Structure formats: C-alpha cells, structure tokens
Amino acid sequence: MARSKAPNDQELLQGTLDMLILKTLVMGPAHGHAIAQVIEHTSEEVLQIEQGSLYPALHRLEDRGWLSSTWGASENNRKAKFYKLTAQGKKQLALEENRWRQMSRAIGLVMGEI
Amino acid sequence: MARSKAPNDQELLQGTLDMLILKTLVMGPAHGHAIAQVIEHTSEEVLQIEQGSLYPALHRLEDRGWLSSTWGASENNRKAKFYKLTAQGKKQLALEENRWRQMSRAIGLVMGEI
DNA sequence: TTTTTCCCATAGACGTTCTATTGGAGAGGG
DNA sequence: CCCTCTCCAATAGAACGTCTATGGGAAAAA
Numbered sequence: 001m002a003r004s005k006a007p008n009d010q011e012l013l014q015g016t017l018d019m020l021i022l023k024t025l026v027m028g029p030a031h032g033h034a035i036a037q038v039i040e041h042t043s044e045e046v047l048q049i050e051q052g053s054l055y056p057a058l059h060r061l062e063d064r065g066w067l068s069s070t071w072g073a074s075e076n077n078r079k080a081k082f083y084k085l086t087a088q089g090k091k092q093l094a095l096e097e098n099r100w101r102q103m104s105r106a107i108g109l110v111m112g113e114i
Numbered sequence: 115m116a117r118s119k120a121p122n123d124q125e126l127l128q129g130t131l132d133m134l135i136l137k138t139l140v141m142g143p144a145h146g147h148a149i150a151q152v153i154e155h156t157s158e159e160v161l162q163i164e165q166g167s168l169y170p171a172l173h174r175l176e177d178r179g180w181l182s183s184t185w186g187a188s189e190n191n192r193k194a195k196f197y198k199l200t201a202q203g204k205k206q207l208a209l210e211e212n213r214w215r216q217m218s219r220a221i222g223l224v225m226g227e228i
Numbered sequence: 229t230t231t232t233t234c235c236c237a238t239a240g241a242c243g244t245t246c247t248a249t250t251g252g253a254g255a256g257g258g
Numbered sequence: 259c260c261c262t263c264t265c266c267a268a269t270a271g272a273a274c275g276t277c278t279a280t281g282g283g284a285a286a287a288a
C-alpha cells in the first residue's frame with residue numbers, strides 16, 4: 001500500500017529560490033514582497049513564493065553577502081526593506097545560472113528530451 | 115562576511131532523483147547499482163548518485179508502490195535486488211515529468227531563457 | 229472606527245540529500 | 259589457497275531548504 005505523501009505539486013525545486021531572487025534583483029533593488037510578486041508574475045503564476053520561504057531566503061542571502069538591505073518606503077507608502085545585489089551576489093548568480101543550465105540539461109538527457 | 119556554505123555544485127536538484135529512477139526503469143528492471151550507473155552515464159557524468167541517496171530513494175519508491183523488487187543475480191553474478199516499475203509507478207512518472215516540464219519552463223521564464 | 233491590505237518575521241515540522249560507515253560475497257592475481 | 263579488489267546493499271546521523279502556521283505593525287479604504 002502506498003504510504004506517506006507524494007511530493008507536493010506546488011513546491012519549488014529546492015535550491016532554485018536563491019537564484020530566482022538574485023536574478024530578480026538584477027533589474028534593481030526591491031523589497032521582499034515585490035520580489036515574490038515579480039517571480040510569480042514572470043513565471044505565469046506557476047511559481048508561488050510562500051512568505052515562510054521568502055524571508056528566510058532573503059536573510060540567508062544577506063548573511064552570505066550576496067545581498068545588502070536598507071529600510072525604505074514601498075510604492076504603497078508601507079515600511080519595507082529594500083534588497084540590492086552586491087558584487088559578490090552577481091558572481092554568485094553567474095555560478096548558479098551555470099549550475100542550473102548544467103543540471104537541467106543533464107536531467108533533460110536522462111529524460112530523453114534531447 | 116559570508117557565513118555558512120554555498121550550495122554544493124554536485125548536489126542533485128532535490129526532488130528529481132525519484133523521477134530519474136522511475137524514468138530509468140522504463141527500459142526494464144534493473145538493480146540499484148546499475149540504475150545509478152545508467153543515470154550517471156546518460157547525463158554525461160554530470161549527475162552523481164551517492165549510495166546514501168540511492169538506496170533510501172529506492173526504498174521510498176517501493177514503499178509508495180511505484181516499484182516492486184525481487185532478489186536475483188547481477189550481470190557480474192553478484193546478489194542484487196532488481197526493481198521493476200509498477201502500473202502506479204508509470205502514472206507517477208507521468209506526473210513527475212509534467213511537473214518537471216512545468217517547473218523548468220517557469221524557471222526559464224524568470225531567468226530570461228525564453 | 230473598523231476592516232482590509234501590505235509588509236516583515238519566526239518557530240517548528242518535514243522530506244531529501246549528503247557524508248560516513250558497515251558488511252557480504254564473487255573475481256582475479258599471486 | 260590467500261589476499262585484495264570490485265560489486266552490491268544498507269543504515270545512522272547531520273545538514274539544509276521549504277512548508278504550514280502564527281503573530282504583528284502600520285497605512286489605506288470603507
């Protein structure tokens with residue numbers, strides 16, 4: 001009998017959120033809520049970024065030096081923390097893009113999507 | 115200062131191993147060691163399947179009813195457990211293929227690989 | 229004033245992968 | 259025959275990222 005749960009359809013591919021956030025910030029600084037909306041929108045609502053994933057990821061990226069942050073006001077005049085890509089963050093994004101390309105191609109080979 | 119570790123370059127994209135195993139078994143039954151080798155080879159050695167990931171995954175898939183197993187002898191006359199895709203496993207593979215396609219396309223959209 | 233929307237944040241659970249280790253048994257060299 | 263190498267399976271424990279659930283403040287809208 002089939003026990004336990006099959007993987008959730010809505011879940012992100014673990015390890016890709018950091019890359020998506022970094023990529024979004026190439027366009028310029030943004031606050032967390034806006035970053036999530038941009039990702040959701042440009043992925044045609046396929047990717048859903050939960051707040052419980054978003055904020056830990058932002059803090060993690062800042063801890064690692066890929067992002068810097070400053071408090072400011074959002075477009076709606078709300079208090080918001082704006083994140084900006086650092087020089088190290090740009091390097092990291094390049095690394096993660098390469099890794100993504102390599103990995104998705106490798107998986108494509110196995111899956112016969114040549 | 116950058117603390118903690120950046121993601122390991124060699125790590126699999128979490129959640130894709132099950133799909134890769136199921137896909138490999140479409141060609142016919144195989145034992146664990148051979149499954150890993152097929153995946154590594156067809157991915158041009160990009161994907162590396164650690165034993166500590168492989169066997170838990172196989173047991174997980176069998177628990178869920180996607181695989182069935184029988185003991186036999188390998189090509190090298192070693193004792194080996196052969197895994198076979200079940201009917202449910204084929205359905206699950208189709209689901210995971212769809213999910214992979216949807217997710218990788220969505221990520222591609224965000225990453226500007228249109 | 230009350231309610232809604234925006235924005236940030238954390239705790240705890242969960243699942244998958246990793247590193248490290250154990251172990252058995254056939255193959256092959258000496 | 260003995261020793262080593264390779265093949266094949268398995269598990270424990272740690273690490274990590276994501277999820278669900280929850281709380282809260284403050285501006286806007288009703």
